[in-house]
Amino acid sequence: MSIVEQLRSDRNLALEQGDPTATVCYLATVGPDLKPSVRTLVLRQIDDFSLRLFINASSPKWHALTTHPQAQVLLWYPSIQVQYRIAGEAVQASREDIENNWHRRPLRAKLLDYFYAHQAAQSTPFRNQSDFDEAFDHFTQSLNTDQLSPPSEAIAIDLHYTEIERLDLTQDERPHQRTRFQRVENRWQADILVP
Numbered sequence: 001m002s003i004v005e006q007l008r009s010d011r012n013l014a015l016e017q018g019d020p021t022a023t024v025c026y027l028a029t030v031g032p033d034l035k036p037s038v039r040t041l042v043l044r045q046i047d048d049f050s051l052r053l054f055i056n057a058s059s060p061k062w063h064a065l066t067t068h069p070q071a072q073v074l075l076w077y078p079s080i081q082v083q084y085r086i087a088g089e090a091v092q093a094s095r096e097d098i099e100n101n102w103h104r105r106p107l108r109a110k111l112l113d114y115f116y117a118h119q120a121a122q123s124t125p126f127r128n129q130s131d132f133d134e135a136f137d138h139f140t141q142s143l144n145t146d147q148l149s150p151p152s153e154a155i156a157i158d159l160h161y162t163e164i165e166r167l168d169l170t171q172d173e174r175p176h177q178r179t180r181f182q183r184v185e186n187r188w189q190a191d192i193l194v195p
């Protein structure tokens with residue numbers, strides 16, 4: 001089994017076991033000021049050489065990725081005691097990919113994409129919680145929710161990964177097993193690492 005097949009298989013196992021972390025990942029970026037930043041995102045898709053994430057282009061994470069496209073994604077599946085660290089370069093997905101997928105997002109997420117586009121960028125300070133709630137309700141009442149289409153700020157990114165590290169904690173009394181896979185052209189070169 002290739003490492004990518006192993007990754008998909010581990011994630012499916014974690015999903016089957018009801019692991020609450022099985023649907024998400026943690027994306028670490030480096031900002032223009034060189035400060036690190038990490039956040040939870042839904043992991044939409046695992047392709048052979050890339051991971052698909054949905055974000056908003058008004059956000060600090062996109063600002064970070066446009067200046068430093070190298071990023072790392074962490075996965076942790078407690079039910080099977082496996083961690084992955086996946087590193088590579090983030091690239092904006094095509095508009096067509098957004099058009100085809102954005103409609104499947106929950107209504108709340110779609111309304112927020114409109115809010116970011118017309119009222120306030122994601123992650124910017126707002127006066128207080130009740131002002132925000134009022135502004136959001138007032139703004140979204142003016143929208144026809146049956147006719148929403150993705151604003152240009154609603155984007156998808158593909159993390160084109162070139163390194164995958166798998167850490168398996170299941171060995172009973174033995175040290176954990178840790179393997180790093182580096183992409184060399186279209187194959188994966190494996191190295192065992194001291195855990």
Ligand SMILES: Cc1cc2nc3c(=O)[nH]c(=O)nc-3n(C[C@H](O)[C@H](O)[C@H](O)COP(=O)(O)O)c2cc1C
Binds near residue numbers: 038040042054122
């Ligand atoms: C379970 C969970 C899933 C999330 N999924 C997404 C997501 O798919 N896309 C997204 O942009 N933010 C998602 N978020 C919110 C982000 O973690 C983050 O707060 C937001 O994107 C702002 O990030 P930034 O300020 O680093 O740009 C999710 C948060 C949680 C807790």
